[in-house]
Amino acid sequence: MSKMKMLPVQLSLNSLNPGIWSDVLWRCPPAPSSQLAELKTQLPPSLPSDPRLWSREDVLVFLRFCVREFDLPKLDFDLFQMNGKALCLLTRADFGHRCPGAGDVLHNVLQMLIIESHMMQWHLPNSPVTPTSRYPLSPHSHPPTPTWPPLNAPPENSPFHSSAHSLAGHHFMAPNSVTLSPPPSVDSQASSPPQAPYQNGGATGAAPGSAGGSAPAAGGATNTSNPTSSSASSTGSNGSQPNIMPMKGISSASSNHSDSEEEYSETSGGVSKMPPAPLSYSTASPPGTPILKDIKPNWTQQLTNSFVNSWSQQQQQQQQQQAAAVAAVAAQAQQHQLQQQQQQQQLPQKLTLDNTAGPVVTPAGGSISAPTTPSYMYKAKREFFPENSEPNTNGRLLWDFLQQLLNDRNQKYSDLIAWKCRDTGVFKIVDPAGLAKLWGIQKNHLSMNYDKMSRALRYYYRVNILRKVQGERHCYQFLRNPTELKNIKNISLLRQSTPANGNGGSPSMPQGSSQAPGSPAGQNWNPQQQSQQQQQSPQRPASRNGPMSLPAVAAVAAAAAAAYGPPPTSPLFMHAINGAFHYLSAAAAGPPPNSPALNTPSAVGGPDKFQFHPLKLENGSGSGSESAGEDLKPTDLSVSSKSTATSNEDCYPLIRNADGLTTIKLIRYNEHQVAASPAGQSPKHDDQQAGASNASSSPRPMDQASEQAQPVPMESDCNGGESEDSFRHMQQ
DNA sequence: CACCCGGAAGGATT
């Protein structure tokens, strides 16, 4: 009994080795828990290990077993007149409908088995996976499906887990793969570049194999053919079940990757140029699916190689491998060498850590991460893929993507982007091309390059999310902390505010919105600079998923894709991973990164980087902030806050809005600005704000130093240096 | 030449 429920749900994360887990997760779906192992041992021997291979009889045997083993309510076996493949396609909801009282349990158990099976198979070149949809996972979009459960399962002990390692390959997709989601914007991807169809000849050779998985619902058929991936394939083919969602995420992800990869090659400017040779993967790339199409061989190969290598190593050293994969991506961007290094050293941790760290920001509602709860699985899913409208961006949005990279605990992406001064939010894009590629991967825009990405960054000037650090190439400064941003559902709001910005005060804020004092969002990153902050009005605490390092995921996915076929595409993939990761990490580590707990100052530190030191000033008192925090829970940033209300010059008082969000408002800002800044300090930064406010209107914001003249520290190197100091001042 | 800026048009997604 307890088992029953527990099984699916509970994971004993604690024991897990985070690192390992993460690794595993990256590659494979969560390993089944030890419980699962037990379960497996108890399964009728006659049952093939791969649920997809089950016959109708086997399905019934399985169901009976579950009923007996988990003490489930009676099932109407007539509702399960299907073979294993079909069974695998059933979504949680489907199970729920068929057996209300036991649907979740059955689903979870099955997913675990599937995952395990997949893991076993993963290494297979042509795994079915396919994925197409990219973002499908996005919380919003797709509803529900619970597929993650498996992920949850913490491996810890589970043999599975270990096995997984060994298997390594197996990719996690398995479970997910099954479900495919429709490809999101395949076209875009495809379209983007002129690239060749790499896809395996279009056909995606892989596709077939992989296909299964991903076949996007729509495409459906796309490839599903793949037997192996029966589940996947089935899904595709079956179409019958629309609900596969969860899985799809994954699959899609994979697909995306590939795409991205392609881009990489392309965009990267040749970072690595690859011969057109198609990858071996088999992706299922449905026509529609974005996926791999273009992947460029070289790139992919590289990825693959790295990935593979890592993999193998992994077996040896799990972590290392992952790292390698990630590294590979990054490295490719620039240095292969680095990759190697990283792989050897850093990588291992990186991937893993990422996950854990990943999420720095939490949604306002710390609730999100509640993974710990028993029921967490479900919750987890939601978190990961919040069905809510929450903003979880999981890297979908550029700022979030950058944040994730920057805040990677392991600093895996330091070769691509790094903080110059975390406190002030100043960062430098170390490898513009590489970063752009990664972003392109993330978005499945094959042709992404720094020029384009930078345009997107400039777009943020208007909304006061970013500003350029003048004088320094590739240096930008976040004007808002992630939490804040996350809370803001629509940046547009910021935009609105923007105009206002005009100096006068808080430009940005949407006043209307709420800015007011109440609403603050959260914290700003840099206080000083920032101009304002607007608040975001509406905030929603989003429940974000958070954590995860997209990039890492992407990298991994890409690598995996390259290596195995359908790459997990980004978003979904990431999502999935995140989710899983999140889960795991949460379990292992305890509070989820985003969890409120983290918010606390101490917590903040948690993820190393996270701390923005934002300042939080709070109305109340510094600590108060926390109190406020409850409401606010600004999350990471806030945490650090020490800021007390002090008014330091630059401090921005936080304002709490009804929603509980805190916003920092620049109060002094204007004053000082005028006084101090003018010439001063901020040499250039002004723009930022200016941009914001003006942007829209004025031709060029930048100049306006006057406007904001904030005392921003920014300058390029904040390194702690002044900027921080200043920052600190402010805080204090 | 690379970087940066921002307008404009348009696509994908929500």
Next chain:
DNA sequence: GAATCCTTCCGGGT
């Protein structure tokens, strides 16, 4: 259908 968030182009400035 509207809004958002880019993506893609582009001309121009530094």
